[in-house]
Amino acid sequence: MNPILTAFKTSPDRGRGLARDMPARWALEEVGQPYDVRLVTFAEMKEPAHKALQPFGQIPTYEADGLVLFESGAIVLHIAERHPGLLPTDADARARAIAWMFAAVSTVQPPIVERERAFLLERDKPWFDARQPALEQEVRRRLEDLSDRLGDAEWLDGPFSVGDLMTVTVLRRPAGANLLADYPNLAAYVARAEARPAFQRAYADQLAVFEAASAG
Ligand SMILES: N[C@@H](CCC(=O)N[C@@H](CSCc1ccc([N+](=O)[O-])cc1)C(=O)NCC(=O)O)C(=O)O
Numbered sequence: 001m002n003p004i005l006t007a008f009k010t011s012p013d014r015g016r017g018l019a020r021d022m023p024a025r026w027a028l029e030e031v032g033q034p035y036d037v038r039l040v041t042f043a044e045m046k047e048p049a050h051k052a053l054q055p056f057g058q059i060p061t062y063e064a065d066g067l068v069l070f071e072s073g074a075i076v077l078h079i080a081e082r083h084p085g086l087l088p089t090d091a092d093a094r095a096r097a098i099a100w101m102f103a104a105v106s107t108v109q110p111p112i113v114e115r116e117r118a119f120l121l122e123r124d125k126p127w128f129d130a131r132q133p134a135l136e137q138e139v140r141r142r143l144e145d146l147s148d149r150l151g152d153a154e155w156l157d158g159p160f161s162v163g164d165l166m167t168v169t170v171l172r173r174p175a176g177a178n179l180l181a182d183y184p185n186l187a188a189y190v191a192r193a194e195a196r197p198a199f200q201r202a203y204a205d206q207l208a209v210f211e212a213a214s215a216g
Pocket of ligand 1: 059060073
């Protein structure tokens with residue numbers, strides 16, 4: 001029985017692989033684990049059946065062998081713990097890879113999401129223009145530090161790991177991605193990750209869902 005992910009029936013990201021089923025798909029492709037997807041509508045996500053899996057009424061969820069998980073980072077970590085290829089075997093290197101997962105979602109992502117939300121929800125507010133420079137600066141602070149740490153390395157800490165998968169997932173979000181031109185090593189880092197066959201397969205699969213729904 002394959003693991004089952006939930007994903008948007010019609011994703012607001014219009015097939016750009018920005019919704020958070022993407023990191024779970026990507027991790028499963030990296031370890032070569034086939035999986036199935038249950039597509040849900042926005043309304044279905046808020047119903048008791050889905051909230052029993054994901055208390056906040058969101059996607060993704062992961063179900064396998066009686067285990068139900070939510071939180072894309074937790075799903076990625078679980079996949080990496082059950083299959084070789086995404087976490088180092090050395091205990092210290094493994095701990096550092098997991099630290100980078102937390103850094104991605106807790107340090108790099110918040111200013112990117114805040115900048116995105118302001119753009120999506122506050123454009124008509126009187127304070128919108130005045131807030132933009134500060135919102136952009138907060139994202140740039142994280143990109144600068146990440147760029148300094150990465151330097152000319154291929155991945156953040158040794159071979160490609162869950163730390164890179166989650167960091168690239170965060171950097172692909174529009175409010176970060178549209179600043180990457182100013183950080184060439186980060187832009188190249190994201191491009192390297194997106195060129196990985198596993199990323200390509202995951203991306204193609206989520207795009208096919210969007211295209212099928214759009215053709216609907
Ligand atoms: N922390 C949780 C967050 C999950 C989450 O935000 N899920 C979103 C979809 S991915 C977030 C997302 C949505 C859209 C875009 N986009 O670019 O259009 C990008 C990311 C969701 O279900 N939203 C519906 C709701 O909250 O009611 C995780 O990582 O799993």
